[in-house]
Amino acid sequence: MLIKTYGSAVQGISAITITIEVNISRGIRFFIVGLADNAVKESQKRIESALLNNGFNWPYLRVVVNMAPADIRKEGSSYDLPLALALLAASDQLSSEKLDKYIIMGELSLDGTVQNVRGVLPIALQAKREGFRGIIVPKRNTREAAVVEGLEVIGVKNLKEAVEFFAGQLYIEPTIINTREEFLKSYENYELDFADVKGQEMVKRALMIAACGQHNIIMIGPPGSGKTMLAKRLPSIIPPMTLDEALETTKIHSVAGKMGRETGLVTLRPFRSPHHTISDVALVGGGSSPQPGEISLSHNGVLFMDELPEFKRNVLEVLRQPLENRYITVSRSKFAVDYPANFMLVASMNPCPCGFYNHPEKNCSCSPGVVEKYLNKISGPLLDRIDIHIEVIPVPFNQLTELREAEPSRMIRERIIAGFRIQESRFAGIKGVHSNAHMSNPMLKKYCSLGSDSQAILKNAMEKLGLSARAYDRILKVSRTIADLEGSEYIMASHIAEAVNYRNLDRDGWAG
Numbered sequence: 001m002l003i004k005t006y007g008s009a010v011q012g013i014s015a016i017t018i019t020i021e022v023n024i025s026r027g028i029r030f031f032i033v034g035l036a037d038n039a040v041k042e043s044q045k046r047i048e049s050a051l052l053n054n055g056f057n058w059p060y061l062r063v064v065v066n067m068a069p070a071d072i073r074k075e076g077s078s079y080d081l082p083l084a085l086a087l088l089a090a091s092d093q094l095s096s097e098k099l100d101k102y103i104i105m106g107e108l109s110l111d112g113t114v115q116n117v118r119g120v121l122p123i124a125l126q127a128k129r130e131g132f133r134g135i136i137v138p139k140r141n142t143r144e145a146a147v148v149e150g151l152e153v154i155g156v157k158n159l160k161e162a163v164e165f166f167a168g169q170l171y172i173e174p175t176i177i178n179t180r181e182e183f184l185k186s187y188e189n190y191e192l193d194f195a196d197v198k199g200q201e202m203v204k205r206a207l208m209i210a211a212c213g214q215h216n217i218i219m220i221g222p223p224g225s226g227k228t229m230l231a232k233r234l235p236s237i238i239p240p241m242t243l244d245e246a247l248e249t250t251k252i253h254s255v256a257g258k259m260g261r262e263t264g265l266v267t268l269r270p271f272r273s274p275h276h277t278i279s280d281v282a283l284v285g286g287g288s289s290p291q292p293g294e295i296s297l298s299h300n301g302v303l304f305m306d307e308l309p310e311f312k313r314n315v316l317e318v319l320r321q322p323l324e325n326r327y328i329t330v331s332r333s334k335f336a337v338d339y340p341a342n343f344m345l346v347a348s349m350n351p352c353p354c355g356f357y358n359h360p361e362k363n364c365s366c367s368p369g370v371v372e373k374y375l376n377k378i379s380g381p382l383l384d385r386i387d388i389h390i391e392v393i394p395v396p397f398n399q400l401t402e403l404r405e406a407e408p409s410r411m412i413r414e415r416i417i418a419g420f421r422i423q424e425s426r427f428a429g430i431k432g433v434h435s436n437a438h439m440s441n442p443m444l445k446k447y448c449s450l451g452s453d454s455q456a457i458l459k460n461a462m463e464k465l466g467l468s469a470r471a472y473d474r475i476l477k478v479s480r481t482i483a484d485l486e487g488s489e490y491i492m493a494s495h496i497a498e499a500v501n502y503r504n505l506d507r508d509g510w511a512g
Contacts, residue, residue, distance in 0.1 A: 001023070001024055001090045001091075001092070002021060002022070002023045002090070003021070003022050003023075003086045003089040003090040003096050003099070004019055004020065004021050004022075004086070004099070004100055005020045005022075005082040005083075005085055005086040005089075005099050005100070005104055006018065006019060006020065006082065006100065006102070006103050006104065006132070007020055007067075007078070007079050007082045007103065007104060007105055008103055008105060008119075008123040008126060008127070009072055009073075009074055009075070010118070010119035010122055010123065010255055011072075011335070011337055012255075012290075012337035012338055012339060013122055013248075013251045013252055013255050013292075013339065013340070014122055014126070015119065015122040015123045015125070015126035016069075016072060016126070017103065017126060017127075017130055018067055018068065018069075018072070018074060018079075019067070019068045019069075020065065020066075020067055020079065020082050020083060020086055021065070021066040021067075021068065021086075022063065022064070022065050022083070022086035022087055022089075022090045023063075023064045023066075023090065024059050024061050024062070024063055024087075024090045024091055025061065025062045025064075026061060026062060027061060027062030028060070028061070028062060029062060029063075030044050030063045030065075031062075031063065031064045031065065032044075032065045032067070033064070033065070033066050033067070033070070034065075034066050034067030034068055034069075034070045034074065035067070035070055035071065035072065035073050035074060036067055036073075036074045037073060037074065037075045037076075037289075039075060039076050039077050040067070040074050040075070040076070040077070040079055042077075043077065043079060043080045043083055043108075046077070046080055046107075046108050046109070046110060047080055047083055047084045047087065047108060049110040049111075050080075050084060050108040050109070050110060050111065050112040050159050051084065051087070051088070051112075051159075053110065053111050053112055054111075054112045054158070054159050054160050054163075056088060056093055056163075057091065057093065058087075059087060059090070059091040061091075063087065063090075065083065065086075067079070075289050076107075076117070076118075076289075077107040077108075077115075077117075078105045078106060078107055078117035078118070079105075080106060080107050080108035081104050081105065081106035081107070081108060081114060081136070081156075081159070081162060082104035082105065082106075084108060084159060085099060085104060085162060085163070085166065086099070088163065094163055094166060094167060095166065095167060095168075097166075098166050099166060101132060101133040101134070102132060102133060102134050102135060102136050102152075102154070103123060103124075103126075103127040103132050103134075103135045103136070104135075104136040104162075105117050105120070105123060105135070105136070105137055105138075106136070106137060106138045106156070106162075107138075108159060111158075112158045112159035112160060113157065113158050113159075114138045114139070114156050114157060114158055114159065114162070115138060116138045116140040116141050117137070117138060117141060118254065118255060118256070118257040119254055119255045120135075120137055120141040120144045120145045120254055120259075121144050121145065121147060121148070121247075121250055121251050121254040122251050122254065122255065123135065123145075124137075124144075124145040124147070124148040124151055124153070125148055125251075127148075127151060128148050128150060128151045132151075133152055134151055134152025134153060134154055134174070135151060135152070135153055135154070136154050136156060136162060136165075137153065137154070137155060137156075138155065138156065138157075139155040139156060139157050140155075141155070141259075142154075142155035142175035143175060143177060143263065143264035144250070144254055144259050144263070144264055145175070146174075146175040146176060146177045146264060147177065147179050147182070147247070147250065147264050147265050149179055152174045153174055153175045153176075154172050154174060154175075155172070155175055156172070177264050179243070179264075179265065180243065182264050182265050182267070183243050183246055183265055183267050185267070188240055189267075189268065190233075190235060190236035190268065190409065192232050192233045192236060193233060193236060193408055193409045194233050194236065194237060194406060194407065194408060194409045194412055195405050195406050195407065195408040195409065196229070196233070196406070197226065197229060197230060197233065197406055198395055198399050198402060198406060199395040199396070199399035200226055200230065200392065200395060202390070203219065203226075203230055203390055203392050204230070204407075204412075206388050206390040206502060207230060207234055207237070208237065208412055208415070208416060208485070209388065209478060209481050209482055209485065209502075210234075210344065210346075210387070210388050211234060211237050211238045211239075211344075211416050212416045212419040212420055212423075212435075212481050212484065212485055213387075213419075213423070213435050213436040213437050213477065213478065213480070213481030213484070214344055214434075214435040214436075214437040214438070215344070215387035215388050215436075215437045215474075215477065215478060215481065216323065216344060216345040216346070216347075216385060216386045216387050216388070216437070217344075217345075217346055217347070217386065217387065217388040217389075217390065218308065218346075218347040218348065218349065218383075218386045218388070218389050218390070219231070219346075219347070219348045219349075219390055219391075219392045220348070220349050220350070220351050220389065220390070220391055220392065221348075221350070221351065221391060221392030221393060221394070222350060222351065222355045222356050222359050222362070222392075222394060223350060223355045224394065225392045225393065225394045225395070226392060226394075226395065227306075227348035227392050228304075228306055228348065230392075231302070231304045231306075231346045231348060232271065232273075232304070233409065234271075234302055234344075234346060235268065235269040235270075235271050235301060235302055236409035236413070237409050237412045237413045237416055238269055238301075238302075238344075238413075238416070239413070239416060239417050239420045240269075241267065241268075241269055241300055245300045246265055246266055246267055247265070248299070248300065248340065249266045249270060249299055249300045249301070250265050250266045252292050252296050252297060252299055252339065252340065253266050253270075253297065255291070255292060256291055256292045256296075256297060258297065269300060269301035269302065270297060270298050270299070270300065270301030270302070271298070271301055271302045271304065272294045272297050272298040272301070272302070272303050272304065273304040273305075273306060274294045274303075274305070276305075276306070276307055276310040276311045278294065278311070278315060279312075279315065280312075280314050280315045280318045281293065282294065283295055283315055283318060283319075284318050284322070284328050284330070285328060285330050285339050286330045290330045290332070290337050292339050293328070293339075295319075295322050295328055295339075295341045295343065296328060296339040296340060296341050298341075298343040299339075299340045299341060299342055299343055300342060300343070301343060301344070302343065302344050302346050303343045303344070303345050303346070304346045304347075304348075305345070305346070305347045305348075306347075306348050307348065307349055307350065308347040308348065308349045308377075308378060309349055309350075309374055309375070309377035309378060313377070313379075316378065316379065316382055317379065317382065319345065319382060319385075320381060320382055320385060322341040322343075323345060323382075323385045324385065325341075326340070326341055326342040326432075326438070327339065327340050327341050327342075328341045345385075345386065347386065348392075349378075350374075351371065351374075351391075352364055352366045352370060352371040352374050353366055353370060353374055354366050357371050358391070359394070360393065360394070361394075380468070381470075384468050384470040384471050384474070385470070386474075387437065387474040387477060387478050387502070388478060388502040389502055389503055390502060415485065416485070418485075418487070419481065419484040419485040419487075420435070422484045422487075423435050423436055423481075423484060426447065430443075436477045436478075436480045436481045436484070437477055437481075439477055439480075441473070444473060444476050444477070447480060448476040448477070448479070448480050448491060449490075449491075450476075450491055450496065451490070451491075451492075451493070453493040454479075454491060454492065454493045454495075454496045457493055457496045457497055457500065458472070458475065458496050458500065461475075461500040461503070465500075465503060467503060471503060474503070475496070475499045475500055475503060476491075476499075478499040478502060479491050479495040479496050479498070479499035480495075482495040482498055482499060483495045
C-alpha cells in the first residue's frame with residue numbers, strides 16, 4: 001500500500017516541501033531513497049523502537065521510502081515523525097484521510113517522545129504558501145510556528161498523541177498567538193540603558209550618529225574606559241525593528257536553533273559578541289550542512305567585535321564582502337545558500353599592546369613602532385569600511401561619582417527616530433536602502449551635495465590624513481546623518497568637520 005506524507009527541508013532561510021512516499025509490499029528489508037543523509041537513514045531504528053514501545057506493530061515486510069524531490073539533500077532527524085505516521089498508515093494501523101493536509105516534522109526518541117527541530121518558522125511560512133491546512137510540530141516549537149497567521153499549528157508531545165489526533169480520538173487545541181501583540185509586548189524591553197554610563201559624551205554622540213544612519217563604528221581606548229559598556233547599550237537606542245524585520249530575524253534564529261521554548265518572535269535587535277578565537281566559518285556561516293554564522297545571527301542588529309586586532313587576520317578579512325553587500329553566500333559543489341547580513345559592526349580595541357598609548361595619566365610601555373604595527377593588524381580596506389572611528393578617554397573620578405543621572409536611552413532614541421524618519425522618507429521606494437550608510441554613489445551625488453566651504457574642509461582633510469576614496473564616501477554619509485539629526489536639509493561645513501573628526505584613526509592620522 002502506498003501512502004504519502006509531507007515534510008520540509010530548509011535551505012538557507014527558506015523551506016522546500018518534501019513528499020515522503022512509503023510503499024509496503026511482500027518481501028523483506030527497509031530502503032530509503034531520495035538523497036537522504038545518514039541521520040535520515042538511521043531513522044529506521046528510532047522509528048521501530050518508538051512504534052513497539054507505544055503498542056504499534058513494525059511492518060516486517062519490504063518497505064520502500066522515497067523522499068522527493070530526489071535532487072535535494074535531506075538532512076537531520078526531523079523526518080522521523082512523518083515517516084512513522086506514513087508507515088502506520090501504509091500498514092493499516094492508521095487512517096490516512098488527513099495526513100496529506102499537514103506538514104509534519106519531529107524527531108522521535110526511542111520511547112516515542114517528539115523532540116524539537118530547527119527551522120520551524122520558514123517551514124510554517126512555506127506550508128501556508130502552498131495551501132496546507134496546518135503543521136504538526138513538537139510541542140516546544142508551537143509558538144514559533146504560530147507566528148504564521150492563518151495556519152493550524154498542532155503541537156504534539158509524543159508519537160501516540162500524533163496518532164490519536166489523526167485517528168480522531170484526541171482533540172489538540174491549535175496554538176494561536178497574536179503576532180502583532182507579541183511583537184509590541186516586548187520590542188523595547190532592553191535591560192541595559194545609557195543612563196548607566198557616566199561621562200563619555202563625545203562617544204555617546206558618535207554612537208547616536210552610528211545608530212541613526214546604521215554606520216559601522218570602532219572605539220579605541222585603554223582598558224576600563226567603557227568601550228564594552230557603551231557597545232552593549234547601543235541596541236537600546238537604535239530605532240525598534242519593524243514587524244517584517246522581526247520576522248526575518250526570527251527565521252534566521254529558527255534555522256540556527258536559537259529560539260527559546262517560550263519565544264515565538266525575536267522582537268529585540270540582536271546583539272552578538274563572538275570571542276576573538278572564533279573561526280571564519282563560525283563567523284560567516286557554513287559547515288558540511290550550512291548554518292547561519294554570527295554575521296547572519298546579528299542581522300538587523302549589532303555585531304560587536306571586542307579587541308578587534310586579536311581576531312585572526314583571515315576572520316577579519318571575510319567581513320569585507322558582507323559589510324558591502326549585506327548578505328553572505330555559502331557555496332558548496334552542488335548548491336549555494338544566501339544568508340542576510342545587514343548588521344552594524346561595532347568594534348573596540350586598545351591603542352597598543354599594553355593599552356596605554358595616549359593615556360592622559362599612565363605611560364605607554366610599548367617600544368617604538370609597536371603601536372603602528374598593532375594597528376596594522378587591521379587591514380586598510382577593512383578600516384575604510386568602518387564609517388566612524390572614535391577615541392575613548394577614561395572617565396575622570398569626579399564624573400564617575402556624579403549623582404546626576406545621565407540621559408536615558410529612551411530620550412536618545414526619540415531623537416534618533418526623528419532622524420531615521422527623514423531617511424525613510426528620502427529612500428522611500430528604493431529597494432534595499434533604508435539608511436544613509438547604504439547609499440550608492442549616484443545617491444551620494446544626489447543627496448550629499450556640498451557648498452564651497454564644506455568642500456574646502458573636506459579637500460584639506462583628504463590631503464592631510466591621506467584618506468582613500470572609500471573614506472571620502474564614508475565622510476559624506478556620516479555628515480548626511482549628522483545633518484538629519486539636526487533636521488537640516490543641507491550638509492553644512494560644521495557637519496563635514498564633525499564627520500572628518502570621526503576619521504582620526506586612519507593610517508596617517510593615528511600613531512603615524
